[in-house]
Amino acid sequence: MEQKEILLQLNQIFSDILDNTSIVITEISRAKDIEEWDSLNNIQLVVAIEKHFKIKFTTLEIQNWKNVGEMCHSIQKRLQK
Amino acid sequence: MLSFNELKIFYGKKTKSNSVPVKIALLTDSSTQLLAQAITGFGVFNDCDYELWQADYNQIDLQIYDNNSALYKFKPDYIIVLRSSEHLLNTFYKTGVNVRENFAAVEINRFENLIQTISANTTCKIITNTYPEINDAVFGNYAAKVVASFIYQIRKLNLSIMDLAQQHENLLLLDMASLVAEKGYCHSFDSKLYVTADMVYNLEILPVIAQNIHSIIQAAESRFKKCLIVDLDNTLWGGVIGDDGLEGIQIGNLGIGKAFSEFQLWIKELKQRGIIIAVCSKNTEAVAKEPFEKHPDMELRLDDIALFVANWESKADNIKHIQQILQIGFDSMVFLDDNIFEREMVRKAIPEVTIPDLPEDPVDYLMYLRTLNLFETASFINEDEGRTKQYQEEAKRVVFQKTFEAESDFLKNLEMVSEISSFNSFSIPRIAQLCQRSNQFNLRTQRYTETELKQLTENNDYFTLSFSLADKFGNHGLIAAIILKKENKNTLFIENWIMSCRVLTRGMEQFSLHAITQLACKNKFSMLKGEYLPTTKNGLVKDHYLKLGFNYIEGFWQMNLNESNFINQTYIQPK
Numbered sequence: 001m002e003q004k005e006i007l008l009q010l011n012q013i014f015s016d017i018l019d020n021t022s023i024v025i026t027e028i029s030r031a032k033d034i035e036e037w038d039s040l041n042n043i044q045l046v047v048a049i050e051k052h053f054k055i056k057f058t059t060l061e062i063q064n065w066k067n068v069g070e071m072c073h074s075i076q077k078r079l080q081k
Numbered sequence: 082m083l084s085f086n087e088l089k090i091f092y093g094k095k096t097k098s099n100s101v102p103v104k105i106a107l108l109t110d111s112s113t114q115l116l117a118q119a120i121t122g123f124g125v126f127n128d129c130d131y132e133l134w135q136a137d138y139n140q141i142d143l144q145i146y147d148n149n150s151a152l153y154k155f156k157p158d159y160i161i162v163l164r165s166s167e168h169l170l171n172t173f174y175k176t177g178v179n180v181r182e183n184f185a186a187v188e189i190n191r192f193e194n195l196i197q198t199i200s201a202n203t204t205c206k207i208i209t210n211t212y213p214e215i216n217d218a219v220f221g222n223y224a225a226k227v228v229a230s231f232i233y234q235i236r237k238l239n240l241s242i243m244d245l246a247q248q249h250e251n252l253l254l255l256d257m258a259s260l261v262a263e264k265g266y267c268h269s270f271d272s273k274l275y276v277t278a279d280m281v282y283n284l285e286i287l288p289v290i291a292q293n294i295h296s297i298i299q300a301a302e303s304r305f306k307k308c309l310i311v312d313l314d315n316t317l318w319g320g321v322i323g324d325d326g327l328e329g330i331q332i333g334n335l336g337i338g339k340a341f342s343e344f345q346l347w348i349k350e351l352k353q354r355g356i357i358i359a360v361c362s363k364n365t366e367a368v369a370k371e372p373f374e375k376h377p378d379m380e381l382r383l384d385d386i387a388l389f390v391a392n393w394e395s396k397a398d399n400i401k402h403i404q405q406i407l408q409i410g411f412d413s414m415v416f417l418d419d420n421i422f423e424r425e426m427v428r429k430a431i432p433e434v435t436i437p438d439l440p441e442d443p444v445d446y447l448m449y450l451r452t453l454n455l456f457e458t459a460s461f462i463n464e465d466e467g468r469t470k471q472y473q474e475e476a477k478r479v480v481f482q483k484t485f486e487a488e489s490d491f492l493k494n495l496e497m498v499s500e501i502s503s504f505n506s507f508s509i510p511r512i513a514q515l516c517q518r519s520n521q522f523n524l525r526t527q528r529y530t531e532t533e534l535k536q537l538t539e540n541n542d543y544f545t546l547s548f549s550l551a552d553k554f555g556n557h558g559l560i561a562a563i564i565l566k567k568e569n570k571n572t573l574f575i576e577n578w579i580m581s582c583r584v585l586t587r588g589m590e591q592f593s594l595h596a597i598t599q600l601a602c603k604n605k606f607s608m609l610k611g612e613y614l615p616t617t618k619n620g621l622v623k624d625h626y627l628k629l630g631f632n633y634i635e636g637f638w639q640m641n642l643n644e645s646n647f648i649n650q651t652y653i654q655p656k
Binding site: 047059062 | 085086089090093114115271273274276277278280283284
C-alpha cells in the first residue's frame, strides 16, 4: 500500500477515535499538534490501527514514533511482510 | 454489545432524564481512566446517571483506612474495589516460598479488614471482583495439585471471597473470573497496555465489565427483570405444533431437539429462581398446550408457566394483558420470539420490553442469552420459587372476578384474611426483599437492608407492621410493610409504606391504615403524619394519603386521630 493511501485511511481512524471529523493529519503531525491526541486516546488509536490493518506493532516501535510519517512507515513495513 | 469507542462517545453526553445520579467511587490497583469512561458511558446509553469519583492510582488501602479521606467525603452509594490478578501475582512472587500455602488466607484477611473498615464508616454497598485465573506455567498442569502454586491459591482466594460475601450483605461481587473465562484471558488482557499504561483490561473487555457493573448496580437499585415471556413454535421447540403435530416437533432426541431441551432446562432454572415464565403464542390454545401436557421430552410443563396466552390476537395486546395480571413494569419483562417481524411489532408498541434479537440458528440461543446477562439480581430467598404458583392463582382470581358484576361482591366472596405482625426474624428477609422490589407502591422509596430493618425493631422510637394476605385461591404471603417513627409524643410519622402491587384494589390500604390507627391509639399518639416522595415509578400512590382522608399541610399529609372514628370497613378479616 502506498504511503498516501495509508495516510488517508489513518485520517479516517483518527477522526473516528478522536471524535472530530475536521481533523487533517499529515506526515509531520505530532501528538502535541492535535488537541485530542493525549496518552489515553493514543492507546485507543494504536488498538484501532492494528485492528484496521491487521498488524501488530512492538511496544518499542510505538515508543519511537516522532510523527505520523513514522507511524505510516511502520504500517507500510509491516504490510509488506 | 457496544464497542469501547461507542461508549466513549456516550461518555461525553448527558442523560435525558433528570434522575438523581448514583454516586460511584472507583478504587483500583491499576489504571482505570478508560474503565471509568466505559461505566459512565454505559450509564448514559441506558439513560442512567452515574457520578464517578476515582481514587488516584493504587490508593485502595489509603482511602479506606483514613476516615477523613476524599472517598468518604464523596459519600458514595457504591464503592467499587477492583484488584487485578496481575498485581496479585506480583505479590505472590514476593511472598516467601515457605509461606505460600497460606497466601490466600492472608489475602482474604487483609480484604476482610478493608470491608469491615468501609462498613464502619459508611452504609454504602461495596462491589469487588473475583480474580481471573492465571496459570503462570511454573508447574504446568501439575500446579492444580500443588497447594503452594499460584493457581491453587488464586482459586482458593476466589472461593474465600465468595464465602466472605455470604457474611457481608452489603458486599456484591463482579465475577471477573467467569467473565474472563467466557471471553478468554488473551481477549481480555493486552501486555502492551499493561506494560506501558498499567491497564489490566483491554478495550474488548471494558464494555463487558461496564455492562456487568451497570447490571449489578441496577439490580441493587431494584431495577431488574422479573418476567420472561416466550413464544412457542421455533422458540421453545423446533417446528410448528399446528402443522407438524405432537410427534413432529423437534424436542429431546428428534432432529436438533437437544438445543430446545437444554434451552427449556435453562428457562426452568430461571423459574425456580423466581422469574415468572409466561407463554405468548399465536396458536389455538388447546393445540399449544398439548406438548406441555403430553410430550414426554418437554422439560417445561404447564405448572411452570404462570400465564399461558395462546390465541390469534396481536402479541403486543397479549403482552399488555399479561402485564395487567402480573402488575409489574414493562421494563421488567423480557420477550423471546424467533420471528423478527413479531419482535419488531412488539418493540414498536411497547418499547420498554427487552426483546433480544435471537440468533437465526436455535442452537445458538442459549449461548447468546447467557452473554446478555439479562437476569442479574441483588437478592435471593427461597420463597422466590413460589411466585409462579401465586400468579397462576391470580389468573384464576381474574376469571372469578368476571363472574361478579359489582366489585364489592367479588371482594366479599374472596374470603380475605390478613395477618398483622411487627417485624421479626422470620419476616425481615422477606420485608428486605419487598423493599428492594417495590417501586410503584412505595411512598418514600426508602430501601432498608436486613441489618437496618433489624436495628429498627430494636429502636424504641420505631414501630413496625407487616401484613400477609390470603384468600380462597391461595396465599399471597407477606405483601405490605409499614415503618412508623415517633416524631414527638403526639405525632407518629409514617417513614415508609410499601405494598405489593399484586393486592391493589382489595381494600388492603384501608385495612392497613386501620392497623396503624389502632397502634397509634394504643401508644397514645394523636396525630398521623405521612409523606409522598415522588420518583419516576411511584406515581401510582401520588394521591394515596388524600384517598385515605389525610389533609395536606406544609408538605406533609396529616390525620388527626381524635377526630377520626375508624372502623374496619374492608372485606378483609384480621387473623
